[in-house]
Amino acid sequence: MSGRTREADLALALAAVAEAGDAVLRWFGSELEVTHKGPDQPLTAADLEADWMLRERLLAATPDYGWLSEETADSPDRLGRERVWIVDPIDGTRSFIQRRPEFAISVGLAERGQAVLGVVANPASGEVFRAVAGGGAFLRDRSGEERRLQVQEGTTACSLLASRAELAAGELDPFRADWELRPVGSTAYKLALIAAGAGTAFHRRGAKSEWEACAQGRCWCRKPAAW
Numbered sequence: 001m002s003g004r005t006r007e008a009d010l011a012l013a014l015a016a017v018a019e020a021g022d023a024v025l026r027w028f029g030s031e032l033e034v035t036h037k038g039p040d041q042p043l044t045a046a047d048l049e050a051d052w053m054l055r056e057r058l059l060a061a062t063p064d065y066g067w068l069s070e071e072t073a074d075s076p077d078r079l080g081r082e083r084v085w086i087v088d089p090i091d092g093t094r095s096f097i098q099r100r101p102e103f104a105i106s107v108g109l110a111e112r113g114q115a116v117l118g119v120v121a122n123p124a125s126g127e128v129f130r131a132v133a134g135g136g137a138f139l140r141d142r143s144g145e146e147r148r149l150q151v152q153e154g155t156t157a158c159s160l161l162a163s164r165a166e167l168a169a170g171e172l173d174p175f176r177a178d179w180e181l182r183p184v185g186s187t188a189y190k191l192a193l194i195a196a197g198a199g200t201a202f203h204r205r206g207a208k209s210e211w212e213a214c215a216q217g218r219c220w221c222r223k224p225a226a227w
Contacts, residue, residue, distance in 0.1 A: 004062065006109075006117055006132050009083075013107045013119045014130060016057040020050040020105050021123035024090060028124060029099050042093050047071050050089035050105060058085050058107070065109075084110045092186025101125050102185030104192065120192040129192040139196050149195050161190040161199040172203065 027046035035043050051071035059067060062085070066078030069087040078084050085107065090096055092103030101124030109117035116133040126144070131137035137149040160179040162172050167183055175181060182199060184190050190202045 010117055010132050012061050016054050017105050017107055017119050017121045020053045021121055024050050025123045047090045054087055082112055091188040095185030100185055104186045104188040106188040120188050122189055159199045161202045
């Protein structure tokens with residue numbers, strides 16, 4: 001096991017995400033060449049640059065950690081590592097391409113198969129969500145103010161965050177009578193907003209990938225401060 005502390009890893013992740021976010025913002029709003037990895041899986045140079053920057057910064061400081069990223073060819077080498085960075089360089093690439101400020105850089109750390117650290121940042125809005133096991137979850141908002149996230153009880157407002165494609169297809173119409181349906185891009189960003197109390201729930205059919213959920217495993221569940 002590496003002698004590094006989780007606090008050191010959190011500081012490293014925050015710095016790496018900030019650098020990648022600056023790079024992504026230089027692409028945001030520009031004319032992008034879009035390719036596709038598969039059906040409904042767009043890819044841009046911004047995704048690849050952010051992936052490269054995160055990998056270089058994180059693994060330079062933690063060479064004994066494993067790596068799993070949406071934009072890097074997977075290797076079974078990570079399966080033998082006690083700690084593994086799990087990364088989505090740009091979650092919500094469609095929103096990014098459409099110039100919607102609803103995308104996120106997501107960096108999580110798994111230790112022996114358990115999520116222990118998460119950073120989710122929306123470079124366009126300036127929001128940064130972070131959490132570490134045993135240390136609580138926090139949000140630095142658009143104004144730069146930081147607050148600790150707490151369990152919310154007794155709320156009567158029910159807001160369901162969903163993708164525009166799901167709403168347009170009518171997949172969530174059965175919820176309209178009792179829920180406010182709010183379109184938001186990026187799975188990572190939606191889950192982080194729920195952690196901050198800006199939504200009540202997120203519903204999605206089908207499985208999600210590790211890089212879409214690892215960071216949120218520490219950030220999104222609106223757990224007590226001692227969590």
